[in-house]
Amino acid sequence: MRQESKDWIGVIEAGYELEKSDETWLAGILDRASPLLGRGFWPTVGIYDYTPLNINVASIETQGPALAKDFLQSSLQVRTAAVDEFFRGGKPVSSLSEALYTREPGIQAVVEKITDGAVKDKFTVKAMTGQNSALIMCWLFAKQITPTKRECKRWAQVATHLGAGLRLRQRLSSLTLDSLPVEAIFDASGKLHEARNEASASSTREVLCNAVKRIDQLRAQAGRNNPETSLKLWDGLVDGRWSIVDYFDTDQRRFIVAIKNTPHYTNLCGLTARERQVAEFVGMGRSSKEISYTLGVSHSAITNCTARIQTKLQLASRAELVGFFSPGGLRARLMEMDIAGEELLVGKYPLTNTSLLEKLTAVEQAIVIHILAGSANADIARQRRTRETTVAKQIQTIFKKLSVRSRSELVARLQAQNPPA
Template sequence: MGGSAVGALRARIYDFDLEETEWLSAMAQAFHGLMPGARQVSLSKLRLHSGGVRLENVGPASAPIRAFLATAAAALPQAQIEHIVRNAPTVGSFSEWVEPLGVSNFWRTFSLGGLSMGDFEGLRAVDGGDTFLSLSAWYPDERRMSARRRDLLQTLAAHMAVTSRVRRVLEDEVAAVPEGEAILDVAGRTLHATADTESLATRERLREHVRRREIAATRRGDADDSLWEPLIAGRWTLVDRFDTDGRRFYVAVRNDPEFTPLVSLTEREGQVARLSAQGATNKEIGYALGITPSTAATALERAVQKLRVESRQDLPFLLEPSARTLRPELAVTSSAVETPAHLTEAEAEVARLAALGHGNEAIASARGSAARTVANQLRSVYRKLAVASRHELLVRLLRGGSDLGAEGRSESE
């Protein structure tokens, strides 16, 4: 894969001006150039639900992926499909993913345009919830990825997961400029900062990343990952926008992945544990969260100890949805939280649902409102309760949760 093609593809990943379907189509075309020999490349947005995997949105040529999902659903038990989607390595071939399950090579009978399919290379970009982006490159023969190719695709998957979350924010925004925790000009000067970004160290870190992005913009062919860190300090993504005079600036949007809380873990430990359960290595976790591999390893070690499992290999089983019935003490239930009286009725309900692990979209759907409205209500809740994250909110609302206070603070910085 040439550096120029990879650099251009990474820039395309951050193209927020395209509508989602157009973006999926453009991304599939860009990936096709990096996958010689592939008969077809498709990029889809899928969602896991109680009945299986559902297509939310697709790029070009959706018929093959729809047909393949139907074939897989008929050949594999639902639990195995969920295992592949949730816990298989982020990048690999389908034959590599299903080999450990001991299932038959049912996909050999699947044809694409009248031609039998030998295998496909896949990439999953999991955005932290039940939605994910799935890239499939269809080949006539069995595939085994080289370590170099796997590393490259894993970094691209991290960027795609980050931009998928940002797209949800932008879709909910009424204004052209998303509400962020800092606004900077192209020279890295801070134009606006909230309490979370007003420290000199934080502003300097954001300024440095603006500088890197500006370098990358002038060297589109550069594939240097240091110029394109997906998540800054495990917390922010830079989104470039234009003001009414055509001047470009950057918005630092809070964009760390949201996972269903586990009461015994800090926010960072929960993120690292979930990503490890999805097959990510410490290096991949560090890259995805904007932290060092050693920080990821330390957080994972604490998570393993607190969850009372022998090793990280036990996490996929423990963190499957069925684990809530196997280890109920890890789950947060509705009866376990209390909302303070000084919140409005709407804020109290939003706070309760957020503490139970529901994302803004799910809360909006349950309440018949907009995700943007939910985001505003949560900001009000955070201000009134003096918390800065969903995990801190959870600890604040737990009955008898005072003993968790020492661990309730976010470790994102």
């Protein structure tokens, strides 16, 4: 077997190549990834972004005929509840048969119609950025398949890095050593030349120095020969903040840079930046273990963070948190805007059953909008310039008027097409 067929690290390296066009970048990822699965045909990769209502395909590359691009493009335009959820979250690695056919049996017929009967299933890898965009890679099959446990584990780890690489590409129009997100610069030997902003603290510099040396070792031949360990040790982010990326200057001198690459949200809704990041990944259906690897922080830190979010938002369970931050949920249909220092929430109406809102006062209706956006009581109080205890009492009054017991029940009630009298 050729060495490149085992080079899982090579796929990650391709994901962090920032200077190429989208088409060249995707083709490079596919060249490295296609030998790894060892089954299926016509490997294809694409980039898309999404809102609760639409999916926009930015670019697609394939090693099959042009028809393979059409298959992926058509798949992304299918509109059912299960398909919408599939492309916006769920497991990072799955087959269509296990993810969709059991939930909506009619999807199998749709897939066969799109592919003129040639395709019965797909092996899919979704690399989510955490900011409403994703890379998807798929192999086609003439029969239904089930990914193995090892395939799910390894491809999920690779997907984490491809999502981080895509997030970097969307954030940086070009990369220089002076780029604002670059917070530490190392030479090819791993010696630190400069650290700034959050990377300037002595303890942080030590963490980054160790990470640069460790990642360089994982990229050496010994690391490539042991992908199980190497993938485990190369977290999605270093210390929950940085991606480690190669940079070559005009003289082709190699530098290693630490680029701040955490998902960013304009409105934290009363949560900390880390809590908002975790909440979004929980909403996509990611487990605490997967989020830990994606953000490069400990499993216990993610567990504690999730508990704090539930407390702040008065959600009784993780299931309620998943539903509340679901990419296709009611909260997601509210677009956050900051105009002249004022935080505004804009949505396409009718978002809710207006007959229910008519039972509320104008103040209570305004508070409902903040609840739908995911704001904690403290954040609502800050924006409305009132006390947190006052907001808590107003929310309880809203619950009583609408016959609900929690925020998640409120969201479900407002989304119902025919609410009970």
